[in-house]
Structure formats: structure tokens, C-alpha cells
Amino acid sequence: MSSVKLEVQWSPIHSNKFITWGTEICLYEVAQIKDTVRPSCIKISDSTIAHLLATNTSHHYVKCIDIYPQPEPDILLAVGQANGKVVLTTFGPTAFDSLGLTGKELAPKHARQCNAVAWNPVDPNLIVCGLDKYRTDHSVLLWDVLKSPFDIERIHHHSTSQSDSVRPISESGISETAHSLAWFNNEPRCLVVGINNKHLKIIDFRDAVKVVNATPTKAVYSLSVDPHNDYHLVSHIENQITIWDTRYFEKPVLTLPQSRPVTKVLWCPTRHNLLGSLQKDSGALHLHDVQHCGIGGGGEDTEPGALERTVIPPWSSPASFSWHPIHVNRLLGISQQGLTDYTVFERITVNWATRSYLAWNHASKSIKYICSNDNIYKSLDDISVLTKSRANAEYGLLPELSQNGDLAENETLKNLWQWLYLSRSLVDDDTIQSPENKHPGVRMVLKLDGQQNSTNSFIKSELVHRPWTDIGSNHTAKIYRSSDRDKALQLCGWRFDKETNALYNHLFLERLEREGAYPRAAAISVFNLGLRQAIEILNRGASKMSLATNLNIVAMALSGFSEDRNSMWRELCLKSRSQLSDPYLRATFAFLTADNDSYENVLNENGMAVEDRVAFALMFLSDNKLHEYLKKLTQKLSEEGNLAGFLLTGASIEGVQLLNRYLEITGDVQSCSLIAIRALPPKLLQENQVQVWIDSYRALLDAWKMWNQRAHFDIAMRTSTNEKPPQQVYISCNFCGKSISAYMQGLSRARGPFGRLGGTSNKLKMSSCPSCRKPLPRCAICLMHMGTVSGLQTSTSNTNRSEEDNKLTEFSSWFTWCQTCRHGGHANHITNWFRHHSECPVTTCRCRCSSLDASFKAGSLLQII
Incomplete structure (x- = not known):
């Protein structure tokens, strides 16, 4: 295989054999890899090897080869050479020797290169070759290897050479070059030839003209x-x-x-x-x-x-390839580096159903699927499974906002719902004045909500030097205070006594201890200059947590706190801080060892909760630094789609953008839609992005046939906008399609007691459509037209008429019908009928209408009003 010219071809008859040729012709047999591979074998794939059966080196300057296509135990080759000869050859003694085929040469009158050779797929005796151009000679020659003139000449003229006696039985393409050719499968004497770099010609050797069609x-x-x-x-x-x-x-x-x-x-x-x-x-x-x-x-x-x-495929610079004649999509490739047995995998058409079924085509013969109950499906982490589970649990629709966080099964969402509850509480009790927005963010409280671009927009903060009172030290810390900062701190969950400037919400720290968040509780205490309190918290945590030794050591380290910037305590803390695994403990020592009020190591500690970092910034950063920090943090959280950023943005246009980024990352359209209808003001609900979320979630519920959840969602959405829902159900004529109820509502508001409706005490009746005059359907029980006023009645009294113009009539007169058989009547007639019968009252109709009604199955019969 050292030749530049390399070709490979599967045998059309033997499914496990193929040939390769370049400077020599080799015959291989394919077998499965066993425990041991002999050195003479070639590994052509992870599961197959090729055994070299034979090599034919008798022919040089090979230009083309074709394998005899008929079922025979041996392989017969037609070899086209550079001198124009077509030689029939085999790999050793075969059954073809007795037929006189082995070694037979089919030579043209004039030597020139053979470009193509092909056995006839229908008649195994015929073979055609395509040659280069020669002035007055043909380039397409058809031979019959068994019935050629050679057989007769060989008997009577033994002295004549074989090559001089064999003649083609038909010729075509005079003074032309045949570049390639191919037989038609169902026409044994027809083939197509590529001629002279100019034409494709269809040749029929049964026709004297031969060329029957051509195209340039x-x-x-x-x-x-x-x-x-x-x-x-x-x-x-x-x-x-x-x-x-x-x-x-x-x-x-x-x-x-x-x-x-x-x-x-x-x-x-x-x-x-x-x-x-x-x-x-x-x-x-x-x-x-x-x-x-x-x-x-x-x-x-x-x-x-x-x-x-x-x-x-796992090959490099392939020279040629050949499809396997039987095995689907299997092929052999050949290159200077060797052979490759490769199977092309089918395209997989995947369909992911809304009901959490994943289906795909398998081996072109079957379809496989997995559903959400399968273990392998759970590894896909399909958000729709969690979405459906949340919807069944009425996630997002519970009256208390914080209750919805417990159903989210996600810590970030849980914190967001709890913050929404906190912010609404602060607005409702007038701690924060925000009449139009029930969920203002920290930036909005500080008047940095995007409409204000400078720190001059909020009140200047007061600098307070607060002492470390609980350790008996005169050392003080710089703290910035203002009314807006106090409100923002409450949004972060931190509450302070205005007189003592101390954290007085001990319930907050007690809750953290109950949850096992001792490092966080200790860090918040230190940030509020309660060093002794922090040491006590760590000691209590050391007695309950498995990492008790670490907390004891940290408490011991805190007890040695020194405000001296040159002390050995500070030097050792700076070196050891990075070895602490808990982010709150790292932040604690970063705060205690900070130089010149530089708190970057605290503010940039990503392991800390966003609300704690923001609260720390509200206490210890000047106005300019606070503005810059909140701006960068908001941008960072928005780009990450981190819902903790809602603390900063609140229910604003920036909050909408944050939710949209979260949706792009997680696909959780449910949470975005529910947060929108429960938290965003009506103006923001009209944003195009928000409407897309809502429509998508509603469509998802419809696809799952979760009609009740969809109805509850619509009710909650209408409640948030204080918008009266439009009428969605009408009684319309079956002929013209126009609403009967809308027409009758107009009549019910007609002028005076003796107007168009008259002033009689009789109830309004009508037997035909007011638009097209086609008769209305009849009641299946009383056979009278269902001609009510579609749920409206008028009063016979002038004094009561204005109050009762739009009063609903008795339910007994309403239109009602079965959704299956379409038979029906007046509501009270139908109700009375099905108290004693199970089948439809219409003769010949066997529909069991009442058994199809869910409310009937539950035993809640309709009552006549």
C-alpha cells in the first residue's frame, strides 16, 4: 500500500471479503476480534480485523478494477490497465479456470489507457470498458467473455494468439474519450458514459444508432x-x-x-x-x-x-472508500495509514413532548422513548417536570408570598419569595413609603433606581464613630447612617435601634443559630461591633456542630482581637485567613484586619449572601463608594441571572431584565410569570417581555391540560391588575353565529316599561334568532323553543326596573346541553330528568349524558335557583 494510488472495494457477492489495489491487488477477509490478534491481521475497527488471504502481483499499471457480480464461491476480477487491455484474473486456482476465463485478455485495436471497466449486473457474460481517445477507433467496447469470437477461433486456428482472436461484440464512441461509465440495473444492454469532458451519453447496444440520449x-x-x-x-x-x-x-x-x-x-x-x-x-x-x-x-x-x-471517521486523509453491499451504512476507507471499517450512524430525530416524554428513532426500524418516571430521564434535569409538580401544588398562587418559597424546591427562589413578603410588609406598614410599587429595591429606596445618576439624589449620610462597647475598648468604627440607609437595611433583613445604633433584632440571630448558620450569625454580630456576642455564638455552635474544633479555634482567635495595626495578632490573622473554608469566617477576619476602611475582601466575598454584603456596604461605605459598589453589583448579578439581585433592583424595569436573564439560563418560565403577576406593578405587566412569559406559561398549562391551574393563574393575574375579565362565554346562533345573549342584553335596557319589551308580567320569550330568524333549538323534555333571554329578565315595576335591568333570571330557564350528543333543554327540565334516568331524553339517543359530567360523578347535583 505504498503507492499514491489506493482503492478499496467490497465484494458484491461475499459480505466478508474485499480487495484493495495500488501497486498490487490484495484480497482480505473480515472477522470479529477475538481474545488474541495474530500479527498478520490488520485491526480495522474496535470490533473487526482483516485477514490477508491472497495477493496478486502479476499486473502492473492498474487503472480500474471491477469484481464479477454473480454468486460464485471464488472472486473473478476484470482489471483495466494503462495499455487498454482488460485482463480477467483471480487469486489462485478457481472454478473460473475450467471456463477459460482466468488470464483472458480483452485488448483494443490500438493501445491507450483504460479508464473504466464494469461487469453487466444482469448478464454475467458481458463486460464493458471505457478507453482514452484514438483517432478512428472506438472508446466504448462491449465484450462477451463466453461467446466471443475467441472461442471459435481457438478451435480452428491454434496458431493464432489469444489477444489477436478476441473481438468486442459491439462498439461505440468513435474518436472520443470515455472518462467513466455505469450500467443501468434493469436494462441489460443500456449504459451511461461520460464523454470528452463535454457530454453524458446513454448508449443502447440493441440499437444500431446506439446513442439514444445525451446532455452537455x-x-x-x-x-x-x-x-x-x-x-x-x-x-x-x-x-x-x-x-x-x-x-x-x-x-x-x-x-x-x-x-x-x-x-x-x-x-x-x-x-x-x-x-x-x-x-x-x-x-x-x-x-x-x-x-x-x-x-x-x-x-x-x-x-x-x-x-x-x-x-x-477515525481515518486520516482517506484516498477512497466503498459502501458495504448489505450492511446498512457500513463502509471501508483506505488511506496511506491503513484501512478503516466504519458505520455511519443515522440521524436521530428527537421529539420532546410537553408531558415529559422523550422519543427518538432507533435503527430506522423502531421508536424508543423514556418518560419522567425513568431514572435516566431524571438525570436530564428537565425543568418541565419540576414546573408541573409546582403547578399541582399551587406554587406562586398561595396567599402569603413567603409560603410559595417553600414549594419552589430551590434556595434562591425561596429567598426571593421571602424577600417579596418582607418588602411588601415594610410598604404596607409605612416603614417604606412606596404607594405605586409594593416591592421597592435598595437602589430605589436610596433613589438610585436608574432615573437618578448621581449620589446627590439621596440625602447625605451622617458619619458616626461607634465604639466596641462589649469588650471595654475605646476603639471606634466609622459607620454611615441616614434614614434611607436604615430603610434599605431593613430590606436586607437587618433592623437597628435608632437610639443606640445597635442591632436589636435578636430573633434574626436566633433563627440563624436554629438553622445551624453559626458562622453567619457570628459574622453579622462582628459587623455590628458585637465581638463578645460573636464569640458566644461560636462557642454554642462548637458544642453542636461536627466541626466543633474549628469553631473553638476561631472563637479563641477572635478573643485576642487587638486594634493595634502592628500587632502580632493582626499579622497572623492576615496570613491564616485564606485557610478558612467558611466565607463568613473569612469575611469576619477581613473586616477586623482591614486597613484605612478598605473593605474589598468583605464586599467581594462571593460566598456571603448578597443581602449581607449589601447591608455591610450600607453601614461602612461612604456615599460615593456605596453608589459605585451597588451599581457594579447590580450589573454583575443581572448578567449572571442571579435572583438575589432582585434585592437591589426591586420590581422595576431592571428587575424585569434580571428575570429575563434568569429565564434564559434556567428556562423557568413558571417562576418568572408568577413573580411578575404577584410583584410587578400593572404598568410593568404590560411590558412585551412579561407578556411573552405569561402567554408561554399559560400555553404550557393548556398543553398539559391543567385547566384548574390555568384558571387560578388567570384569576391571580386579573387580581393583580384590578381588571375586570371580559365575557368569554356566549350563546350564539347555530346558523348565523351571532350572539343571542348580546342582542337580548340590548333589549333588556330598552326604554320605559311599555317600550319594545312591553310592560306585561310575562317573562320574555323568543323562539327564533333575532338576527337570521332561524328557529332556536327545542327543549328535549317540553319540546318548546329554548327562548329565554339568555340569563336576563326585566322587572314589571317601574321602581325596581333600573335595579333589575341586568339581574340574572332563574337558572331553570338557562340554555343547557350535553357536550357529547349536543342534545339539551331548559336547565330545570334536564336536571329533573337525570334524577330518574341515565340516558339522554331524545329518542334513539343512547348517550349517558349525566355520567359524563364530573360534577354529577361527585354527587353535586345542580339546584334550581
Whole structure:
């Protein structure tokens, strides 16, 4: 295989044999890999090896080869050579020797290169070759290897040489060059030939004229007939693949431009309309799945096309390839490095149903699926499964906002719902004045909500020097205070005594201890200059937590706190701080060892909760630094889609953008929609982004047929906007489609007691549609027209008329009907009927209407009002 020219070809008869040729012709047999692989075997894939059975080195300057296509135990080759001869050869003694085929030479009159050779797929005696041009000689020669003149001449003229006696039985293409050729599968004497870089010609050797059709083109190489459809051909030229239909041979039905020059193109024998091609200097196999190529039967409106994809087998710089004749999508590739046995995997069409079913095609013969109950599906982390579970639990619709966080099964969402409850509480008790927005963020409270661009927009803060009172030290810390900062601190969950400037919400710290968050509780105490309190918290935690030794050591380290900037305590803390695993403990020592009020190591400690970092900034940063820090933190959290940023943005346009980014990352349209309808002001609910979330979630509930949850969601949405829902159900005429109820509502508001409706005491009746005058349906019980006023009645008294214009009539007069059989009548008649019967009151109708009604099954019978 050292030759530059390398070819490989599966045997069309023997499914486990193939040949390769370059400077020599080799025959291989494919077998499965066993426990041991002999050195003489070639590994061609992870599961197969190739045994070298025989080598034929008798023929030089080989240009083309074709394998005898009929079922025989041995392999017979037709070898086209550079001198134009076609030699029949085998790999050692075979049954073909007795037929006189082995070694037979089929030579043209004048020597020139043989470009193509092909056995006839129907008549095994016929073989055709395509030659280069010679002035007055033919380039397409047809031979009959068993009935050629050679057989007669050999008997009577033993002195005549074999090559001089054999003559072709038919010829074509005088003074032309045949570049490639291919037989038609169902026409034993017809073939197509690529001629002179100019034409494709269809030749019928039964016709004296021979050429029956032709088309001008330069795509004359690798000519091949579709094994599944004799009308379809493929050829190529440079970087262009052309597909032809012999019924419309004037022009190609499809042209596939490629990025590089094409070196080989072949139809796949096991798949309809699938082509494989190689390109120069490319290690990929290009597949072309031709669609709607049969123009003759597909209609003139169907445009042919091809679905193209690229696969990269484990080969490098392939020289050629060959499809397996039987095994689906299997092929052999050959390169200077060796052989590769490769199977092209099918495209997998995946369908992900709204009900959490994942289905795909398997081996082109079956469809497989998994559902949300399968263990493998759970590893997909499909948000829709959690969404459905939340919807069944009425997530987001519970009256208390904090209750919804317990159903979220997500810590970030839980914290957000609890913050929404906190912010609404602060607004409702007038701690924070925000009449239009019930959920203001920290930036909004500080008047930095995007509409204000400078620190001058909020009140200047007061600098307070607060002492470390609980350790008996005169050392003080700088703290910034203002009314807006106090309100923002309460949004962060921190409450302070205005007189002593101390944290007085001990319930907050007690809750943290109950939850086991001792480091956080200790850090918050230190931030509020309660060092002794922090040491006590750590000691209590050391007695309850498994990491008791660490907390004891930290408490011991805190007890040695010194305000001296040059002390050994501070030096050791700076060196050891990074070794602490808990972010709150790292932040604690970063605060105690900070220089010149530089608190970057605390503010940038990502392991701390956002509300604690913001609260720390509200206490210890000046106005300018606070403004800059909140701006950067808001931008960072918004880009990350971190819902903790809602503390800063609140229910604002920035909050909408934050939720949208969260949706892009998680796909949790449910939480975004529910937070929107429960927290956003009516103006922001009209934003296009928000409406898309709401419509998507409603459509999702509809797809799951969760009608009750959809109804509750709609009710909550209408409640948040204080908008009266429009009428959605009407009684309309079956003939003209116009609303009967809308017409009667207009009549009910007619003028005076003796107006159009009259002033009688009789109830309004009508027997036909007021628009088209077609009769209304009759009651199946009383056989009278269901001519009520569609739920409206008028009063016979002038004094009561204005109050009762729109009063509903008795339920007994309402229209009612079965959704299955469409039979019905007056509501009280139907109700009374089904108290004693199970079938429809209409004769010959066997519909059990009442048993189809869910309310009837539950035993809640309708009552006449």
C-alpha cells in the first residue's frame, strides 16, 4: 500500500471479503476480534480485523478494477490497465479456470489507457470498458467473455494468439474519450458514459444508432446509477456534484456545490437516495441525503433538495472508500495509514413532548422513548417536570408570598419569595413609603433606581464613630447612617435601634443559630461591633456542630482581637485567613484586619449572601463608594441571572431584565410569570417581555391540560391588575353565529316599561334568532323553543326596573346541553330528568349524558335557583 494510488472495494457477492489495489491487488477477509490478534491481521475497527488471504502481483499499471457480480464461491476480477487491455484474473486456482476465463485478455485495436471497466449486473457474460481517445477507433467496447469470437477461433486456428482472436461484440464512441461509465440495473444492454469532458451519453447496444440520449455537461467523472432507481444518476466535476434524472436529461435536477474538489462520490446501496463523497485534503466523509429527486412522480411543484451532513471517521486523509453491499451504512476507507471499517450512524430525530416524554428513532426500524418516571430521564434535569409538580401544588398562587418559597424546591427562589413578603410588609406598614410599587429595591429606596445618576439624589449620610462597647475598648468604627440607609437595611433583613445604633433584632440571630448558620450569625454580630456576642455564638455552635474544633479555634482567635495595626495578632490573622473554608469566617477576619476602611475582601466575598454584603456596604461605605459598589453589583448579578439581585433592583424595569436573564439560563418560565403577576406593578405587566412569559406559561398549562391551574393563574393575574375579565362565554346562533345573549342584553335596557319589551308580567320569550330568524333549538323534555333571554329578565315595576335591568333570571330557564350528543333543554327540565334516568331524553339517543359530567360523578347535583 505504498503507492499514491489506493482503492478499496467490497465484494458484491461475499459480505466478508474485499480487495484493495495500488501497486498490487490484495484480497482480505473480515472477522470479529477475538481474545488474541495474530500479527498478520490488520485491526480495522474496535470490533473487526482483516485477514490477508491472497495477493496478486502479476499486473502492473492498474487503472480500474471491477469484481464479477454473480454468486460464485471464488472472486473473478476484470482489471483495466494503462495499455487498454482488460485482463480477467483471480487469486489462485478457481472454478473460473475450467471456463477459460482466468488470464483472458480483452485488448483494443490500438493501445491507450483504460479508464473504466464494469461487469453487466444482469448478464454475467458481458463486460464493458471505457478507453482514452484514438483517432478512428472506438472508446466504448462491449465484450462477451463466453461467446466471443475467441472461442471459435481457438478451435480452428491454434496458431493464432489469444489477444489477436478476441473481438468486442459491439462498439461505440468513435474518436472520443470515455472518462467513466455505469450500467443501468434493469436494462441489460443500456449504459451511461461520460464523454470528452463535454457530454453524458446513454448508449443502447440493441440499437444500431446506439446513442439514444445525451446532455452537455463537464461533470463526467465517478458516473454511477442509483441502485434503487434506474432513472437517477450522479457524477461530479471539480467541486461540484450533479444529480440527473434520465426522464429530464436536459439539465441536472440538483447541483451540490462543495467547498473542495470532489475525489469520489458513490450511491449507498442500502439506503435510498443517500450519497457519500470524499473531498481533496479532507478527512471527513460528506453525506448527501437527496430529497424529492423523483421529479417525474413528485409533481412539478416539488423542488429537489439534499440534507447534507459531515461525519469524521477515525481515518486520516482517506484516498477512497466503498459502501458495504448489505450492511446498512457500513463502509471501508483506505488511506496511506491503513484501512478503516466504519458505520455511519443515522440521524436521530428527537421529539420532546410537553408531558415529559422523550422519543427518538432507533435503527430506522423502531421508536424508543423514556418518560419522567425513568431514572435516566431524571438525570436530564428537565425543568418541565419540576414546573408541573409546582403547578399541582399551587406554587406562586398561595396567599402569603413567603409560603410559595417553600414549594419552589430551590434556595434562591425561596429567598426571593421571602424577600417579596418582607418588602411588601415594610410598604404596607409605612416603614417604606412606596404607594405605586409594593416591592421597592435598595437602589430605589436610596433613589438610585436608574432615573437618578448621581449620589446627590439621596440625602447625605451622617458619619458616626461607634465604639466596641462589649469588650471595654475605646476603639471606634466609622459607620454611615441616614434614614434611607436604615430603610434599605431593613430590606436586607437587618433592623437597628435608632437610639443606640445597635442591632436589636435578636430573633434574626436566633433563627440563624436554629438553622445551624453559626458562622453567619457570628459574622453579622462582628459587623455590628458585637465581638463578645460573636464569640458566644461560636462557642454554642462548637458544642453542636461536627466541626466543633474549628469553631473553638476561631472563637479563641477572635478573643485576642487587638486594634493595634502592628500587632502580632493582626499579622497572623492576615496570613491564616485564606485557610478558612467558611466565607463568613473569612469575611469576619477581613473586616477586623482591614486597613484605612478598605473593605474589598468583605464586599467581594462571593460566598456571603448578597443581602449581607449589601447591608455591610450600607453601614461602612461612604456615599460615593456605596453608589459605585451597588451599581457594579447590580450589573454583575443581572448578567449572571442571579435572583438575589432582585434585592437591589426591586420590581422595576431592571428587575424585569434580571428575570429575563434568569429565564434564559434556567428556562423557568413558571417562576418568572408568577413573580411578575404577584410583584410587578400593572404598568410593568404590560411590558412585551412579561407578556411573552405569561402567554408561554399559560400555553404550557393548556398543553398539559391543567385547566384548574390555568384558571387560578388567570384569576391571580386579573387580581393583580384590578381588571375586570371580559365575557368569554356566549350563546350564539347555530346558523348565523351571532350572539343571542348580546342582542337580548340590548333589549333588556330598552326604554320605559311599555317600550319594545312591553310592560306585561310575562317573562320574555323568543323562539327564533333575532338576527337570521332561524328557529332556536327545542327543549328535549317540553319540546318548546329554548327562548329565554339568555340569563336576563326585566322587572314589571317601574321602581325596581333600573335595579333589575341586568339581574340574572332563574337558572331553570338557562340554555343547557350535553357536550357529547349536543342534545339539551331548559336547565330545570334536564336536571329533573337525570334524577330518574341515565340516558339522554331524545329518542334513539343512547348517550349517558349525566355520567359524563364530573360534577354529577361527585354527587353535586345542580339546584334550581
